[in-house]
Amino acid sequence: MTYRIAFVALACLGGVGVAAAAQPQPVPLSAQPLKGGVYWVKGGNGANTGFIVGAKEVVVIDAKTVAESSQAMLAEIRKVTPNPVTTVILTHSDGDHVNGLAGLPQGLTIIAHSNTKKDMVEAFKDPKMSALLPYLPTRTVDGDQSLNIGGVRLNLRYFGPAHTSGDLVVLIPRQRIAFIGDLAFLGRDPLIHRQKGGTSLGLVQNLRKILALDADTFISGHNDPLTKADIRGLLTSIEEKQAKVKALIGQGKSLDEIKTAFGLTEPADPSARRRPGLVEIIYLDLK
Numbered sequence: 453m454t455y456r457i458a459f460v461a462l463a464c465l466g467g468v469g470v471a472a473a474a475q476p477q478p479v480p481l482s483a484q485p486l487k488g489g490v491y492w493v494k495g496g497n498g499a500n501t502g503f504i505v506g507a508k509e510v511v512v513i514d515a516k517t518v519a520e521s522s523q524a525m526l527a528e529i530r531k532v533t534p535n536p537v538t539t540v541i542l543t544h545s546d547g548d549h550v551n552g553l554a555g556l557p558q559g560l561t562i563i564a565h566s567n568t569k570k571d572m573v574e575a576f577k578d579p580k581m582s583a584l585l586p587y588l589p590t591r592t593v594d595g596d597q598s599l600n601i602g603g604v605r606l607n608l609r610y611f612g613p614a615h616t617s618g619d620l621v622v623l624i625p626r627q628r629i630a631f632i633g634d635l636a637f638l639g640r641d642p643l644i645h646r647q648k649g650g651t652s653l654g655l656v657q658n659l660r661k662i663l664a665l666d667a668d669t670f671i672s673g674h675n676d677p678l679t680k681a682d683i684r685g686l687l688t689s690i691e692e693k694q695a696k697v698k699a700l701i702g703q704g705k706s707l708d709e710i711k712t713a714f715g716l717t718e719p720a721d722p723s724a725r726r727r728p729g730l731v732e733i734i735y736l737d738l739k
């Protein structure tokens with residue numbers, strides 16, 4: 453489990469070009485059936501993805517980190533249906549969810565929140581990312597939208613900034629399944645990209661909205677399928693941390709004192725500390 457979490461931390465750096473050399477070998481990629489033609493794709497190099505088999509088309513959700521893994525996902529899709537992939541929906545802009553787009557055919561409809569497209573435009577300015585330029589979102593959404601893609605009914609929901617400022621939830625109402633990107637992490641602190649407009653207060657709002665969805669299976673980027681009980685537990689733990697940080701700020705405590713109160717210690721090697729943890733993000737959000 454430690455191994456898996458370490459991999460997640462590496463994989464979800466939020467930036468794009470993920471350092472391949474430092475990564476452990478990922479677990480083999482496989483498509484796991486959920487219900488009614490909906491699958492989640494675990495393993496490979498990158499976050500969990502998913503696909504929905506419609507009458508004539510296939511809708512994919514997210515695209516792993518590298519082209520080889522998204523091609524392996526296509527191979528899994530071909531095992532279950534001859535229908536072509538026509539559409540990709542992106543839950544957010546992190547490299548472990550979008551950089552594998554380069555392994556998919558060009559010319560697909562790519563749907564994302566407009567803030568996700570902005571992040572991608574920015575990231576793909578890096579000459580090393582130029583292969584991804586043909587894969588910018590072709591259709592952006594700013595709020596909730598209902599779609600019918602070749603008979604696949606989907607609701608895209610946007611609950612405001614949380615993990616990034618462009619997190620989309622993909623609800624498949626008939627199957628009561630929701631793909632929630634990186635809005636939930638179990639077994640480690642939630643990851644919030646402040647540089648992409650993410651916020652811990654927004655994450656709490658998002659989790660409340662996710663709990664209110666008419667769904668019972670939640671596919672996140674880096675865990676096995678989650679239940680409402682899992683989401684509720686995560687929400688409670690973040691709310692408790694927020695309440696504690698708020699109380700300590702009220703007592704005039706500094707960030708360092710607050711971290712100490714949470715038993716957080718600075719790593720001996722400062723270069724190992726790559727991003728602020730949840731407590732620090734809550735502090736920054738509340739200050």
Ligand SMILES: [Zn+2]
Pocket residue numbers: 464466544546615634673
């Ligand atoms: Zn992410």
